[in-house]
Amino acid sequence: MKFDLDTAWKDTTGLMSRNLGLLAVIAGVFIFLPNAGIAIALPEMGNLEDAQASGNFDAMMAAINDLYASYWWVFLILxxxxxxxxxAMLALVRRRANPTVGEALSTGAKSVPSYVGAQLLQTALIAIAVTLLVGLGAVTGLRALAVLGAVIAFVVVCYIVTKLSLAAPVIAIEGELNPIKALQRSWSLTAGNSxxxxxxxLLLIVAFIVLSTVISLVLGLIFALAGEQAALLGEAVISGLLSAAMIVVTACVLAAAHTQFNRLKAAPLPPTNN
Known part of the structure; x- marks a missing residue:
């Protein structure tokens, strides 16, 4: 049986509508306030936004490097x-015991080390794959092979990220705290449907980018009309709101996909004609 995109989206919207109030509370505390606070507290964020607005790629990368070099520990905490x-959101929307917000937060807190471990292992796997594929093409000195290696590396990265994307719900919903087993479980669940x-x-990411761009432009213009200080505050608020919305949707998408894959794995095989 195959993963159904329409069912996954209906399950996603159902989870959001049934749990929107509680999800908004968690998102406000864990996503909106930290992101908005950083945008307001770090003056270098203004330099990054100016570099992005200029359209100069080198200036933008320099601003990003300076920002992370100075405040890497802030972004680590974030x-x-x-x-x-x-x-916590994943535990809240899909734990069979229907946990309270406090229980969901407790699950989220105790699952963080496993989640971080899984992310580090995934990053290491991606780094190895990219280094091998891009490095082999670069060693030959042939531009065509280097470009081909980069393209293949991009495809491999997308494949790995997709295959391991269910590690978070495996940890939060199934309670698997071993990061290696969580990654293995995700890989197994997505088999045949990657x-x-x-x-x-991809469809959700494209839709979110388009929608967030429009919202940022419209709200940014409204805040800009109120003056420079209002514009700075508005950018922080918009950034926090979009980040919170993204995490809420991500949690519901992952929970919906995880649930459907569990149903597919549990479904009996169709009869065969001998």
């Missing part, structure tokens, strides 16, 4: 907080 929030799952993610 990533841990957001990871705990994501795991391409369908990738296109489901």
């Amino acid at each position: 990533a841990l907080i957001q990871g705990a929030g994501l795991l 391409l369908r799952l990738f296109f489901f993610y």
Whole structure:
């Protein structure tokens, strides 16, 4: 049986509508406030936004490098907080025992080390694959092979990320705290449906980019009309809101996909004609 994109989206929207109030509370505390706070507190964020607005790629990369070099520890803490929030949302929407918000937060907090371990292992796997594929093409000195290696590396990265994308719900919903087993479980669940799952993610990412761009432009213009300080505050608020919305949707998408894959694995095989 195949992964059904329409069913996954209906399950996603159902989870959001049934749990929107509680998800909004968690997203507000773990996603919106930290992101908006960082945008307001770090003056270098303004330099990054100016570089992005200029359209100069080198200036933008320099601003990003300077920002992370100076405040890497802030972004590390932010990533841990957001990871705990994501795991808490997953536990909230799909734990069979219907946990309270407090129980979901407790699950999220205790699952963070496993989630971080899984992310580090995934990053290491991607780094090895990219290094081998891009490095082999670069060693030959042939531009065509280097470009081909980069293209293949991009495809491999997309494949790995898709195959391992269900590690978070495996950890938060199934309670698997061994990061290696969580990754193995994700790989097994997505077997035979990786391409369908990738296109489901891709469609959602494209839709979110378009929608968030429009929202940022419209709200950014409204705040800009109120003055420079209002514009800075508005950018922080917009960034926090979009980040919170993204994590809420991500949690529901992952939970819906995880549930459908569990149903597919549990479904009996169709009879065969001998």
